Amino acid sequence: MTRFVVNVHIVPRKGLLDPQGKAVADSLRTLGFAGVHDVHVGRHLVLDLEAADAAGAERTVREMCGRLLANPVTEDFEIAGIRPA
């Protein structure tokens, strides 16, 4: 088994309300950043885990997202990168 570091982005599904993103956008405009159109706030996870190979690490992390890390109703996830630890 080899150790891999997997980066995952979990973001609110497009089209759903993102109240945290809206609050951040409003705060930025209040601070004077007038050019802000839109902000979305999601989670960035860095997982350090053992797997036989990179494909196995990706499979495991997709299962983790489905079972615990992402809300299947309101969120989308993407594997942003996999590298040996």
Place this chain on the structure above:
Amino acid sequence: MTRFVVNVHIVPRKGLLDPQGKAVADSLRTLGFAGVHDVHVGRHLVLDLEAADAAGAERTVREMCGRLLANPVTEDFEIAGIRPA
């Protein structure tokens, strides 16, 4: 002015406690993912904003991180990507 989409990762500074990451790692092990060594949980922001060029968009987002988005004591941020909207 052009619209740019900027991706930012904001993560707990290395060496500081990351209780949320530890809780996620423990939950994953409880679910049977025995190969998990470590998890870090940060934020993934997607900003849609106007700027003269990509360098200007990056400068603006760095200033936003310093003034509002990241906690300068406990967090590090990195610009993960800039593309025209």
